[in-house]
Amino acid sequence: MIQKASFVVSNSNPANCPKPDRAEIAFIGRSNVGKSSLINMLVNQKGLAKTSQKPGKTQLINHFIINDKWYLVDLPGYGFAKVNVKVKSGWENMISTYLTKRENLCGVFVLIDSRLEPQKIDLEFLLWCGTEGVPTALVFTKADKQSKSKTSQNIQKFLKKSEEIFEEAPDYFITSAETGDGKEELTKFMEELVSEYQGNHF
Ligand SMILES: Nc1nc2c(ncn2[C@@H]2O[C@H](COP(=O)(O)OP(=O)(O)OP(=O)(O)O)[C@@H](O)[C@H]2O)c(=O)[nH]1
Numbered sequence: 001m002i003q004k005a006s007f008v009v010s011n012s013n014p015a016n017c018p019k020p021d022r023a024e025i026a027f028i029g030r031s032n033v034g035k036s037s038l039i040n041m042l043v044n045q046k047g048l049a050k051t052s053q054k055p056g057k058t059q060l061i062n063h064f065i066i067n068d069k070w071y072l073v074d075l076p077g078y079g080f081a082k083v084n085v086k087v088k089s090g091w092e093n094m095i096s097t098y099l100t101k102r103e104n105l106c107g108v109f110v111l112i113d114s115r116l117e118p119q120k121i122d123l124e125f126l127l128w129c130g131t132e133g134v135p136t137a138l139v140f141t142k143a144d145k146q147s148k149s150k151t152s153q154n155i156q157k158f159l160k161k162s163e164e165i166f167e168e169a170p171d172y173f174i175t176s177a178e179t180g181d182g183k184e185e186l187t188k189f190m191e192e193l194v195s196e197y198q199g200n201h202f
């Protein structure tokens with residue numbers, strides 16, 4: 001259970017992130033997919049991670065500490081067309097360096113909008129994660145926005161499309177930051193990742 005969560009630091013340079021002395025889990029996905037909202041839902045604090053109706057809100061690597069024990073990280077989204085090319089390549093460089101170099105990273109949740117048909121940009125990002133050995137699981141967001149059957153149709157299509165990417169079917173979760181759906185399952189999974197990491201490192 002997540003009992004305690006607080007902000008630690010924001011960085012633009014992955015090299016300045018906190019000492020990698022504990023397990024870390026990060027949230028990534030398209031701009032506006034609901035990363036920051038999901039984090040707030042999981043930790044029971046509305047304003048902990050900054051959210052916005054406009055894409056491009058989160059621009060830095062944000063570390064939060066959970067139960068005084070592990071780090072949870074909110075990242076900027078990818079695929080936000082409105083930022084200029086220079087800013088965009090800066091973010092992409094920051095995110096890719098963080099994801100490939102962060103040694104204590106034990107899980108990366110890639111968030112996918114459950115309302116949409118499979119998007120090329122998400123599949124390409126997952127393919128990149130696969131080739132780089134980034135440990136990913138899928139989180140489908142905004143499930144409150146449509147019927148359960150529509151959500152599961154979109155998820156089935158996405159999983160079908162991603163068969164070429166994953167050797168094994170990925171872990172996936174269905175969530176809503178509005179209703180709290182998926183909270184227990186996702187929290188349990190994060191705690192398992194953290195325990196496993198600790199078992200291997202301490
Ligand atoms: N209905 C509904 N709205 C959601 C949900 N999650 C997020 N939103 C809304 O989607 C918008 C974007 O949410 P954010 O959490 O800021 O998205 P983000 O992925 O962090 O976006 P960036 O930081 O810009 O990359 C906000 O208006 C949220 O209120 C959800 O589960 N259900």
Ligand SMILES: [Mg+2]
Binds near residue numbers: 050
């Ligand atoms: Mg955000």
